[in-house]
Amino acid sequence: MKQTVNPPLNPSLNNSPDAKTLLRAASNSARRENNGLTLIGIIQTLCTIIFAAVIALLINDAVYLQQDAWRQLHWWGLLAAVLCIKALLPLVQAQLADSASIKARNALRSAAMEHCQQHHIKLFPDFTAAELSSLISTEIDSTRDYFAEFMPQQRLAMLAPVLILLACCSISWLVPLILALTAPMVPLFMMIVGHKAADASQRNLIQLNRLGNLLADRIKGLNALQLARTTDQEQQKLYEQSEAYRHSTMQVLRLAFLSGTLLEFFSAISVALVAVYLGLLFLGKYHIGSWSGEVTLGDGIFLLMLAPEFYLPLRRLGPLYHARADAMSVAEHLLRLFSKKDSQSQRTPQLQPHLQTRSDAHAVLPKQIDSITLQNLQTGRNAVNIGQPLNLTLRTGQSLLLKGPSGAGKSTLLDTLAGFIPATAGETLINGQPTTLLNNAQWQGRIGYMAQQPELLFDSIRNNLCLGRDFSDAQLLAALTRVQADILVRALPGQLDYQISDSGGYLSGGQAQRIALARVFLHQPDLLLLDEPTANLDDETADLFLTSLRQFTQLGGIVIMASHRTRDQTLFQQTITLHSSEGALYEK
Known part of the structure; x- marks a missing residue:
């Protein structure tokens, strides 16, 4: 892309x-x-x-x-x-x-x-x-x-x-x-x-x-x-x-x-x-x-x-x-x-001096992302560390589930990997090469990200899915089908041209979340970062969505998802539990 x-x-x-x-x-x-x-x-x-x-x-x-x-x-x-x-x-x-x-x-x-x-x-x-x-x-x-x-x-x-x-x-x-x-x-x-x-x-x-x-x-x-x-x-x-x-x-x-x-x-x-x-x-x-x-x-x-x-x-x-x-x-x-300019990123020279001196920190990303490695990656907000440093490697076709109570740092880790906030220490390696993710437009063009609250436009479902790019109706409906939202859209007056408000007004919370998920699949990212995507879905729809995630990884994608649902754990190859009380990290 x-x-x-x-x-x-x-x-x-x-x-x-x-x-x-x-x-x-x-x-x-x-x-x-x-x-x-x-x-x-x-x-x-x-x-x-x-x-x-x-x-x-x-x-x-x-x-x-x-x-x-x-x-x-x-x-x-x-x-x-x-x-x-x-x-x-x-x-x-x-x-x-x-x-x-x-x-x-x-x-x-x-x-x-x-x-x-x-x-x-x-x-x-x-x-x-x-x-x-x-x-x-x-x-x-x-x-x-x-x-x-x-x-x-x-x-x-x-x-x-x-x-x-x-x-x-x-x-x-x-x-x-x-x-x-x-x-x-x-x-x-x-x-x-x-x-x-x-x-x-x-x-x-x-x-x-x-x-x-x-x-x-x-x-x-x-x-x-x-x-x-x-x-x-x-x-x-x-x-x-x-x-x-x-x-x-x-x-x-x-x-x-x-x-x-x-x-x-x-x-x-x-x-x-x-x-x-x-x-x-x-x-x-x-x-x-x-x-x-x-x-x-x-x-x-x-x-x-x-x-x-x-x-x-x-x-x-x-x-x-x-x-x-x-x-x-x-x-x-x-x-x-x-x-x-992000008060946190202004502190980056003190927090990550090794990243500032690397000439390859913003190097052109490879065409194929084969692996993402976190080496002693410490996340935090406003220079306050959250949890313990992370060490893990994910390769194509693998998925990771983040568990833990609210405030343990799941959303902070996803925001760091998405390049929205800087890591306070450690490195991120893409295909073995150190890469700065913060405000990296190339990186953000290769990932799919969905926060806890769906970010929608006050516009038609079509424009919410396309976001300025050109897709056929068949491609749009295929993406909606992957998140079990095609029947919903076909039943609406105007179907793909049905107008919704920001934050999914005129739709239920689960329906708005499915539209946001369909947009993520439509743009075919290399890495999916999902924050509680099944929170507003019923068990049946959530299971069907997780099946779509499995198909995504089978096609070579990488998934990192935060969730509180205990039944989600069986569908992921790796699970990490974050604890806010002691900031401890446990990996199974």
């Missing part, structure tokens, strides 16, 4: 040291669009300066110099051209901004999806399905305003004031000085309010995740709640959590409005200072601030028109600062996901 190896994660995203670096790296995926947005912003600022200069010239000639320059059509043609350019540029700007935002969000989403695919959901005990779904969809989509509006406006807020200061310096040195001294007040208060908004946004995301987790959990157990007649109480809990989320959302909005109010206040004061200076200058109270010692009416109009334009980029940036706070919160959430 060919196994497609996933491309490596984008290291600039996956290994970002902080949220700011992560967002910057995502933004770099749309560098061409960002450069275009910066160029458009510069052109818009130049158009504003030209528009102000022409208006000031015409008013000065008409009112102060009593000339007829305003009657000349080329000036009006220039104004019309500038206005048309200023009207068309936002359309191009909006398209580029959307394109940049889509690319950046796709980069974040791809990194998150690839990370989950490579490290598996089971390696994230701190991340529930609802939280991951919210992060990959809703939360990453909420960064749209950050990449589409905040990032371009941030660059423009640095470039546009510089261009306006240079234009003002051509007439006066005092007005640019006033603008330069008052400008830091705007970002200063914006940062103060922004930190509060970031904290509020982080709390808002926490409330959203809590609401999502609560809702997903209650929907999953809706039948049990209805039987227990506690739906009213749970409905009240959902209402209270939704109210907490509403209050946290309103707090974020209040801080956003406060930020905008502060920006408008300080920019209005700064523009007023320029207006007062020009007014007293024209009244003859003083004659300072200009290079030539004289400021004409046109010069004053030009300076007064550019003063509010100097603060406009900063004022536009203010309302978008909450978008930055939201994006930083999402980035922190993504960093927490990226840091979950």
Whole structure:
């Protein structure tokens, strides 16, 4: 069976040291669009300066110099051209901004999806399905305003004031000085309010995740709640959590409005200072601030028109600062996901140094797996050993039964052999060659694994069996027959196209388990790892299933199964009993 190896994660995203670096790296995926947005912003600022200069010239000639320059059509043609350019540029700007935002969000989403695919959901005990779904969809989509509006406006807020200061310096040195001294007040208060908004946004995301987790959990157990007649109480809990989320959302909005109010206040004061200076200058109270010692009416109009334009980029940036706070919160959430490279596997260099130095640890697996050998293999979770080291060898056509009470380590051993968690010590040899199983895509493509709870999709039985591969109806029914589920499926409306929910909803526990078992047989693995596959089956169906396992081993397969049923022991060539009390291991 060919196994497609996933491309490596984008290291600039996956290994970002902080949220700011992560967002910057995502933004770099749309560098061409960002450069275009910066160029458009510069052109818009130049158009504003030209528009102000022409208006000031015409008013000065008409009112102060009593000339007829305003009657000349080329000036009006220039104004019309500038206005048309200023009207068309936002359309191009909006398209580029959307394109940049889509690319950046796709980069974040791809990194998150690839990370989950490579490290598996089971390696994230701190991340529930609802939280991951919210992060990959809703939360990453909420960064749209950050990449589409905040990032371009941030660059423009640095470039546009510089261009306006240079234009003002051509007439006066005092007005640019006033603008330069008052400008830091705007970002200063914006940062103060922004930190509060970031904290509020982080709390808002926490409330959203809590609401999502609560809702997903209650929907999953809706039948049990209805039987227990506690739906009213749970409905009240959902209402209270939704109210907490509403209050946290309103707090974020209040801080956003406060930020905008502060920006408008300080920019209005700064523009007023320029207006007062020009007014007293024209009244003859003083004659300072200009290079030539004289400021004409046109010069004053030009300076007064550019003063509010100097603060406009900063004022536009203010309302978008909450978008930055939201994006930083999402980035922190993504960093927490990226840091979950399996806390156990992060300790692997200390626990398994010999495996880290072997050049053949991830060597290509042989076409035929003839044997699997465990040499002093110690299993455990979170660096805590479970049981004693294992030493055994299984060859093609052999089967092994794991027995023992709950908590003895049967599921942990199966998860270790499946490559979901690392062994804390020892080696695994495939055909006599040491092989690292953890996150080994080749290995996981050669095995069949079924946990205690069947993992099914909210989809048709056909798609649950195929999992993206192509199989004929005859192959599907043959696999169902091996687990005594063909009669069940033929009796359902739509048969193979019958829709089921995740965890086998609309089917009984035994029926869902048989569908999951049929999927295991369908993909023809070399090794079967089964965790209590007969737990929800009646004795007759369980015996028929075990007969199918025997046929599987007779065809050259290897089976390792955990079970509590005493009657299963006779069908296996080897039996190992794990004891949780002393951690002892007994082999018969």
